[in-house]
Structure formats: structure tokens, C-alpha cells
Amino acid sequence: MAENIVEKKEQEEVKEELDLSAIDEICAEYKGRKGATIPVLQKVQEHYGYLSKEMVDRIAENLNMSPHTIYGVITFYAQFYTxxxxxxxxxxxxxxxxxxxxSGRISEVVTEEFGIKNGETSSDLKFTLEEVSCIGACGMAxxxxxxxxxxxxxxxEKAREIFREYAKKDD
Ligand code: FES
Incomplete structure (x- = not known):
């Protein structure tokens, strides 16, 4: 099911189509403020869903920072996605x-249904699979x-039903 996985090339195409002007507006709100990097990254990610290289370059330009410094922040915090x-x-x-x-079997069901493995996103950008450590609800494991x-x-079986319900939801 490799064709279902978002290939690097496709991701580049997605990036190229994006209008990045929202980044200028977000940065304008924070210009000159101390500690602007994290809130700006959060807002940009909230807007676009992730942070591409082009977005990071645009943020760097706006905030007068080097892209390298911004990548340092992105890689340090697990909340940011590239x-x-x-x-x-x-x-x-x-x-x-x-x-x-x-739970291993449940991950496999995701793979069977959507053709994605841990860390991958389906090509229609509908599903991402992330395997995580304890989420604090062990009593319901x-x-x-x-x-x-x-x-x-x-x-x-229950998991498969739930996934199929989500697959049927609006696009
Ligand atoms: S181990 Fe899964 S919720 Fe704790």
C-alpha cells in the first residue's frame, strides 16, 4: 500500500500551492516582542497544520532570525511538525x-484500513498514525x-468499526 503514503515529492507539491501571506500577518502581531518564536510557530502550525521549509524561511525573514535557529526550536519541541x-x-x-x-493488533488494523504505518499520513491527508506511550487511561486498555x-x-473489530466511521465522515 506504499502508494497511499504521502511521498516527499507530493509534500513538496502541497507546499508550493500554499499561500504563505498569513505568516506575515502572524509575525506582524509579534514583531519586536521577546519570546515570539514559539507563539509564532504555534500560530503558523495552527493555520497550516505543519511547518514546511518555505514556512520556516518566511518566519525567519519576518522575525529577522536564521532558519537554523528556528529549526532548533522546532526539533526541540515535540508539538511541532514539519x-x-x-x-x-x-x-x-x-x-x-x-x-x-x-494494541499492536490495533495499529495493524490502521495499516490494513488506510495503508499507513506509525508516523505516516494517508495520501488524502485524512489520517495520521502515531504510536504513543501511556496516555494515562490504562484501566481502559x-x-x-x-x-x-x-x-x-x-x-x-471495534477499532475497525470506529476507523470506518471516521473514513465515512465529510472530506
Ligand atoms: S498503557 Fe495505554 S493508557 Fe496506559
């Missing part, structure tokens, strides 16, 4: 309790989150 992410981010807990109760919604006590 590739497009799906509309629905499926987080499958791979902590011990969930692992013991078969195995647990997944889809965006901010939590689903527990799953079986592979």
Missing part, C-alpha cells in the same frame, strides 16, 4: 498495559485517541 498531518490523528497507545492487551477523543476497551 510534514503535513492527517485531519484525524490516530494515536494508538503502545504503553505496557495496552501492549499486553493487544487498549486505548486509542482520535484527535482529542479517547476510545478504550477496544478489540481489533
Amino acid at each position: 510534514t503535513p498531518r492527517g485531519k484525524y490523528v490516530i494515536r494508538v497507545c503502545r504503553g505496557t498495559a495496552c501492549h499486553v492487551k493487544g 487498549p486505548v486509542i485517541m482520535i484527535n482529542d477523543k479517547t476510545y478504550g476497551n477496544l478489540t481489533p
